[in-house]
Amino acid sequence: MDDPASLIEALAALAWPILAIVVIVLLLPTLRRVVRDRPFSIKIGSFEMTAQEASEALLKQITDLQDQLAELQQQVAVRAPVELPDGARDRSGPPPPPASWGPEDAPPQPMPVPQPPTGPPAPLPPANDGQRSILWVDDNPGNNAIEISRLTELGFNVTTRRSTKEALEELGPRPNRFQALITDLGRGPLGRTAGLDTVKAARGLGFAGTAVIYTTPAAARDRASDAARVGAAITASPTELVRMVHGTSTR
Numbered sequence: 528m529d530d531p532a533s534l535i536e537a538l539a540a541l542a543w544p545i546l547a548i549v550v551i552v553l554l555l556p557t558l559r560r561v562v563r564d565r566p567f568s569i570k571i572g573s574f575e576m577t578a579q580e581a582s583e584a585l586l587k588q589i590t591d592l593q594d595q596l597a598e599l600q601q602q603v604a605v606r607a608p609v610e611l612p613d614g615a616r617d618r619s620g621p622p623p624p625p626a627s628w629g630p631e632d633a634p635p636q637p638m639p640v641p642q643p644p645t646g647p648p649a650p651l652p653p654a655n656d657g658q659r660s661i662l663w664v665d666d667n668p669g670n671n672a673i674e675i676s677r678l679t680e681l682g683f684n685v686t687t688r689r690s691t692k693e694a695l696e697e698l699g700p701r702p703n704r705f706q707a708l709i710t711d712l713g714r715g716p717l718g719r720t721a722g723l724d725t726v727k728a729a730r731g732l733g734f735a736g737t738a739v740i741y742t743t744p745a746a747a748r749d750r751a752s753d754a755a756r757v758g759a760a761i762t763a764s765p766t767e768l769v770r771m772v773h774g775t776s777t778r
Contacts, residue, residue: 661685661772664694664710664725671741674765681773690714691725695732702734707772712742712750712761723750726759739771 661683665671668687675685686705688694698705708729712722726738738759742750747763754761762768 659683660705661707661709662694662697662705663687664689664691664708664722665741666690666711666714674741674768677765677769678772681769683772691721691728694725695728698729698732698734702729702732703736705734705736707737707739708734709739709741709768709772712740712746720753723753723757723759726754727757730758737772739768741768 659682661678663671663675663685665687666689668675668689675687678685683706686697688697694708694710708726710722710725713719714721722740722742726740729738738757740747740750740754740759740761742761742763744763747761751761760771762771
């Protein structure tokens with residue numbers, strides 16, 4: 528966000544998620560008691576989750592929104608104007624014009640800053656009709672039920688596979704019918720680099736779309752260079768994941 532307009536836009540976009548966080552955080556203790564005392568399952572899209580799993584997935588979404596908000600607050604603090612004593616002039620601005628200047632010598636006036644919208648932020652537009660397919664590789668696809676549901680709402684067709692072998696069979700001779708490939712990083716005790724192997728093999732088949740490794744925060748920090756080497760982005764943020772994938776459909 529390099530200008531005030533972008534900053535205001537981002538603040539407005541986060542207004543409703545912040546409100547949702549407040550409501551959910553207030554309700555979370557009650558939800559946890561219900562989950563503990565009355566076991567039941569919840570269906571999200573085509574996935575069925577236990578109430579405990581759904582609670583943990585919801586907590587992950589809340590934590591991510593809080594992180595996004597904290598990052599934005601830091602950016603706002605950096606751009607906050609410096610308070611000056613009464614009568615003091617901000618010497619970072621231009622000096623006052625000489626008395627002999629005429630109207631034609633005046634510097635151009637800055638463009639007005641757009642005001643933030645008063646209603647809820649506009650949703651992301653649906654994906655383009657021509658490219659709406661995502662291949663998601665994870666040995667436990669139910670872990671991503673909320674993210675998959677969100678992408679489906681945005682108009683994507685999400686195909687899930689559980690292994691690199693299954694993914695490569697799905698890509699087949701037409702790998703670029705998929706606009707994006709999402710994969711976990713590790714699968715089982717012997718598959719700590721499975722996601723990297725999946726992306727590398729998909730690139731070998733000619734897949735040219737967006738590849739994203741979706742993993743834990745620690746792995747996203749530690750394996751960023753490894754992901755870049757195989758031509759993939761890497762993230763632990765559900766919000767960032769959706770943006771990465773959805774951005775490819777609006778270019």
